[in-house]
Amino acid sequence: MAMLYSDRVMDHFSNPRNVGELTDANGVGEVGNAKCGDIMKMYIKVDKGVITDVKFKTFGCGAAIATSSMATEMIKGKTIEDALKLTNKAVVEALEGLPPVKIHCSVLAEQAVRAAISDYYTRLGVDPTPIVGEIGDCHACEH
Amino acid sequence: MAEKRFVYADNAATTKISDAVFDAMVPWLKEGYGNASSIYRKGDESARALNKAREQVATALGAEPREIFFTSGGSEADNWVIKGVAHSLAAKGKKHIITSVFEHHAVLHTCETLRKEGFEITYVPVSDQGLVSVEDIKNAIREDTALVSIMYANNEIGTIQPIAEIGAVCKEKKVLFHTDAVQAVGNVPINVKEQNIDMLSLSAHKIHGAKGVGAMYCRRGIVLPNLIDGGGQESGKRAGTENVAGIVGLGVAITNAIATLPERTARLRVMRNRLIDGLLTISHSRLNGDREKRLAGNVNISFEGVEGEALLLTLDANGICASSGSACTSGSLDPSHVLLSIGLPAEIAHGSLRLSLSDETTDEDVDYMLSVIPQVVDKIRAMSPLWEKIIAYS
Amino acid sequence: MAEKRFVYADNAATTKISDAVFDAMVPWLKEGYGNASSIYRKGDESARALNKAREQVATALGAEPREIFFTSGGSEADNWVIKGVAHSLAAKGKKHIITSVFEHHAVLHTCETLRKEGFEITYVPVSDQGLVSVEDIKNAIREDTALVSIMYANNEIGTIQPIAEIGAVCKEKKVLFHTDAVQAVGNVPINVKEQNIDMLSLSAHKIHGAKGVGAMYCRRGIVLPNLIDGGGQESGKRAGTENVAGIVGLGVAITNAIATLPERTARLRVMRNRLIDGLLTISHSRLNGDREKRLAGNVNISFEGVEGEALLLTLDANGICASSGSACTSGSLDPSHVLLSIGLPAEIAHGSLRLSLSDETTDEDVDYMLSVIPQVVDKIRAMSPLWEKIIAYS
Ligand SMILES: Cc1ncc(COP(=O)(O)O)c(C=O)c1O
Ligand SMILES: Cc1ncc(COP(=O)(O)O)c(C=O)c1O
Ligand code: FES
Ligand code: FES
Numbered sequence: 001m002a003m004l005y006s007d008r009v010m011d012h013f014s015n016p017r018n019v020g021e022l023t024d025a026n027g028v029g030e031v032g033n034a035k036c037g038d039i040m041k042m043y044i045k046v047d048k049g050v051i052t053d054v055k056f057k058t059f060g061c062g063a064a065i066a067t068s069s070m071a072t073e074m075i076k077g078k079t080i081e082d083a084l085k086l087t088n089k090a091v092v093e094a095l096e097g098l099p100p101v102k103i104h105c106s107v108l109a110e111q112a113v114r115a116a117i118s119d120y121y122t123r124l125g126v127d128p129t130p131i132v133g134e135i136g137d138c139h140a141c142e143h
Numbered sequence: 144m145a146e147k148r149f150v151y152a153d154n155a156a157t158t159k160i161s162d163a164v165f166d167a168m169v170p171w172l173k174e175g176y177g178n179a180s181s182i183y184r185k186g187d188e189s190a191r192a193l194n195k196a197r198e199q200v201a202t203a204l205g206a207e208p209r210e211i212f213f214t215s216g217g218s219e220a221d222n223w224v225i226k227g228v229a230h231s232l233a234a235k236g237k238k239h240i241i242t243s244v245f246e247h248h249a250v251l252h253t254c255e256t257l258r259k260e261g262f263e264i265t266y267v268p269v270s271d272q273g274l275v276s277v278e279d280i281k282n283a284i285r286e287d288t289a290l291v292s293i294m295y296a297n298n299e300i301g302t303i304q305p306i307a308e309i310g311a312v313c314k315e316k317k318v319l320f321h322t323d324a325v326q327a328v329g330n331v332p333i334n335v336k337e338q339n340i341d342m343l344s345l346s347a348h349k350i351h352g353a354k355g356v357g358a359m360y361c362r363r364g365i366v367l368p369n370l371i372d373g374g375g376q377e378s379g380k381r382a383g384t385e386n387v388a389g390i391v392g393l394g395v396a397i398t399n400a401i402a403t404l405p406e407r408t409a410r411l412r413v414m415r416n417r418l419i420d421g422l423l424t425i426s427h428s429r430l431n432g433d434r435e436k437r438l439a440g441n442v443n444i445s446f447e448g449v450e451g452e453a454l455l456l457t458l459d460a461n462g463i464c465a466s467s468g469s470a471c472t473s474g475s476l477d478p479s480h481v482l483l484s485i486g487l488p489a490e491i492a493h494g495s496l497r498l499s500l501s502d503e504t505t506d507e508d509v510d511y512m513l514s515v516i517p518q519v520v521d522k523i524r525a526m527s528p529l530w531e532k533i534i535a536y537s
Numbered sequence: 538m539a540e541k542r543f544v545y546a547d548n549a550a551t552t553k554i555s556d557a558v559f560d561a562m563v564p565w566l567k568e569g570y571g572n573a574s575s576i577y578r579k580g581d582e583s584a585r586a587l588n589k590a591r592e593q594v595a596t597a598l599g600a601e602p603r604e605i606f607f608t609s610g611g612s613e614a615d616n617w618v619i620k621g622v623a624h625s626l627a628a629k630g631k632k633h634i635i636t637s638v639f640e641h642h643a644v645l646h647t648c649e650t651l652r653k654e655g656f657e658i659t660y661v662p663v664s665d666q667g668l669v670s671v672e673d674i675k676n677a678i679r680e681d682t683a684l685v686s687i688m689y690a691n692n693e694i695g696t697i698q699p700i701a702e703i704g705a706v707c708k709e710k711k712v713l714f715h716t717d718a719v720q721a722v723g724n725v726p727i728n729v730k731e732q733n734i735d736m737l738s739l740s741a742h743k744i745h746g747a748k749g750v751g752a753m754y755c756r757r758g759i760v761l762p763n764l765i766d767g768g769g770q771e772s773g774k775r776a777g778t779e780n781v782a783g784i785v786g787l788g789v790a791i792t793n794a795i796a797t798l799p800e801r802t803a804r805l806r807v808m809r810n811r812l813i814d815g816l817l818t819i820s821h822s823r824l825n826g827d828r829e830k831r832l833a834g835n836v837n838i839s840f841e842g843v844e845g846e847a848l849l850l851t852l853d854a855n856g857i858c859a860s861s862g863s864a865c866t867s868g869s870l871d872p873s874h875v876l877l878s879i880g881l882p883a884e885i886a887h888g889s890l891r892l893s894l895s896d897e898t899t900d901e902d903v904d905y906m907l908s909v910i911p912q913v914v915d916k917i918r919a920m921s922p923l924w925e926k927i928i929a930y931s
Contacts, residue, residue, distance in 0.1 A: 004581060004584065020526070037489050059449075059530070060450050062453055064453075156574070157778060159567075177858070178550040181858070182853070182861075183852075183859075218767040218776040218777035222764070248776070249765075250767075252767050252776070353780070353782065354779060354780045354782070370616070371616045372612075372643065372650050373647065374643065382642065383609060383611070384749070385749070388748070455577060464579055
């Protein structure tokens with residue numbers, strides 16, 4: 001069962017956008033998943049409710065890296081409100097699909113965005129839970 | 144980075160059919176299409192070709208031709224032996240099988256099926272160097288043990304097991320002994336009689352033969368029920384019109400592998416050691432499996448903070464075909480059971496790289512891998528949050 | 538006698554790989570050696586090739602790609618289905634299997650193995666025309682029936698069974714239905730959904746594909762235990778590194794067979810009828826099997842006072858490859874179970890001749906056979922003491 005990744009996935013994997021750290025980030029979220037042991041860390045810089053810059057680091061498979069990269073592109077320049085609407089499904093669609101066994105990897109990107117926004121509110125002294133909701137575990141797998 | 148080239152370093156997953164094997168197969172894919180069971184000369188020619196290949200395989204193993212049965216590959220051979228012995232000896236009250244924790248899935252999943260049917264399986268552990276202990280086998284053997292099945296060489300970390308010693312113990316204890324020698328045949332000298340091997344599995348595509356063909360050696364006198372019933376092929380032990388071309392190819396492949404074994408392994412060992420030494424200069428890396436008791440062409444190294452799939456995909460983009468974990472499971476998300484069995488934590492097991500060399504590997508290929516792999520590891524580590532932590536705490 | 542030529546008239550035993558199939562296979566025997574389970578592009582290419590072949594086979598049968606599983610041939614497919622269904626339904630108390638007396642040995646011997654394990658087998662008879670009766674199947678079905686397995690077309694006498702009708706009965710009675718379609722695929726239009734076929738076996742080498750590769754169709758939703766456990770190939774249902782070249786060849790072979798089916802069968806039927814009519818002018822001869830409900834390329838005729846092996850060897854000396862009884866048993870001395878099942882006395886069954894035609898058979902081949910066979914029959918009869926008696930008493 002080879003991976004059969006789409007060209008877009010391979011593009012985002014080989015030339016990931018927005019890789020690295022943001023020294024002046026005002027929101028940082030790190031999520032991981034139990035099954036694969038993968039970790040995704042997302043840095044955001046929020047200015048007047050808009051995500052003006054974003055960077056990520058990911059320890060994970062090709063799909064995890066490609067979805068991180070795509071997710072950062074999709075939230076950059078967006079308001080927090082819009083960024084919170086990002087779903088893993090939208091990321092997968094933007095990547096022209098993922099092999100079925102790899103769909104779960106995209107959940108990590110959605111969670112990382114929410115974790116970073118949650119951290120942003122926490123730093124402001126605002127309880128993030130009513131806005132961001134529970135981040136919880138990956139629901140993609142029944143483990 | 145060095146000038147890009149194509150390097151196939153996944154010969155433990157499968158090999159390229161050699162020109163000699165291809166040339167030997169072609170006549171049987173073209174004019175030599177007679178069914179070996181047919182009475183006319185065109186059928187006879189196929190039957191003769193099968194006999195010749197059977198002799199070649201027997202010679203390579205130190206067996207008799209009538210002890211060789213052709214199969215569709217290593218998995219079928221493993222299933223045939225293990226299910227066959229289990230079902231046949233269950234009638235005599237022997238429902239216990241001994242194997243190791245790091246066998247190929249063709250053995251492990253077969254044992255799992257038998258366990259569900261009511262058999263008891265003992266999985267002996269392996270050392271942190273990836274070696275089975277003869278003592279463990281000896282201690283595990285019971286009155287009701289039907290079979291001991293231990294692989295000759297591991298497919299991921301290439302460690303070579305003490306097969307002759309296990310064979311001697313099994314002989315002494317009068318227990319049947321099978322070895323999955325899919326990775327070992329052609330790469331290690333084997334003599335089934337001297338090593339007291341009762342049954343052995345092999346596969347052509349690991350030694351520059353075709354995919355979908357293999358063989359099973361079964362010592363004369365052992366009664367093994369059929370896995371595939373039907374026509375009278377293979378002395379009535381394995382039904383199905385014979386894959387003449389594939390079998391002829393296997394005969395040539397195994398003969399060539401044996402003929403070139405000493406020189407090849409000497410040459411590969413040098414390349415392998417150069418790779419190991421070079422890659423171990425990368426920080427936070429480790430060699431998996433015993434350094435000496437390993438296949439001449441096997442390199443298996445873990446890099447902390449690196450995820451295997453990302454590593455493989457990036458290597459592929461640089462022209463290098465390699466693997467992380469066994470071929471059959473590289474689509475899966477679980478860390479390799481082999482690497483876990485030698486005590487690696489899951490996150491390190493995830494970041495392992497297997498390079499497996501063959502006859503076709505050149506010194507230039509080794510140079511290229513040694514120049515590319517460290518840079519790729521660096522690149523992946525640079526975007527790994529795990530790596531950040533590893534260096535922070537070390 | 539006509540000028541000697543080579544005529545291969547044993548296409549029911551095996552066929553020549555067609556040029557189209559050979560050409561499609563070669564790239565996968567040469568550069569396309571990647572393991573389909575590997576993550577790099579070279580592996581992906583193999584995986585894609587397998588997917589394409591799976592679609593081709595599915596299309597040919599009116600099935601979905603995920604319902605197709607590649608095997609090492611027809612015998613493995615038959616064993617897998619029959620043993621799998623038996624063992625899985627035995628847990629539900631269903632230990633009865635219905636098949637016919639004249640199945641291929643891959644089915645009969647598998648059923649015999651199950652019988653020894655405690656299953657009960659009903660062998661429905663066939664008519665003197667070689668046809669199974671739908672009524673008989675219906676009457677044989679019981680509460681505890683696990684499976685009905687009836688071949689689509691018989692390999693010796695070419696008779697085509699009422700598969701859609703049997704499928705309908707099984708569906709109504711909620712019993713699983715398998716058909717060994719090794720001889721039928723590519724020679725008869727098949728649609729597994731319309732014909733209510735739950736499982737089907739096929740083999741590449743009967744339709745100008747390679748030996749050692751086949752497929753099993755299993756309707757979605759049916760839970761079939763594995764025959765060969767191990768790696769995750771074939772959705773985890775059939776382990777073993779895939780024979781990519783052979784499978785790609787099967788995809789091409791089945792596609793071509795379906796595309797040319799109407800014209801080919803029309804053409805073959807004319808040749809077949811010419812052979813039947815011509816050979817029946819030989820005295821004391823009879824056609825075996827229904828004349829209409831038979832494969833377009835199958836001729837099976839008995840000549841009294843003639844012994845099969847002598848006939849085949851003499852034909853071979855005259856360049857004609859033919860068979861007497863099925864290929865797998867032509868080395869044996871027992872009269873064909875198929876011919877006995879349609880009521881032939883043993884001594885007549887012994888003297889039967891099967892000619893099986895294909896795409897490659899020409900009108901000149903037919904002319905040649907019609908000129909040679911009567912003379913060969915005469916020659917053998919001239920030295921047969923049995924023939925003396927036959928003419929004395931007739
Ligand atoms: C009706 C039938 N079933 C099964 C088989 C077995 O197929 P294979 O030789 O591919 O195993 C054959 C041919 O040998 C056959 O004619
Ligand atoms: C140790 C071992 N056993 C069994 C197998 C299965 O062999 P095959 O793919 O020919 O079925 C393999 C390779 O895949 C292997 O490496
Ligand atoms: S286990 Fe991979 S994201 Fe859920
Ligand atoms: S994130 Fe674990 S497999 Fe993709």
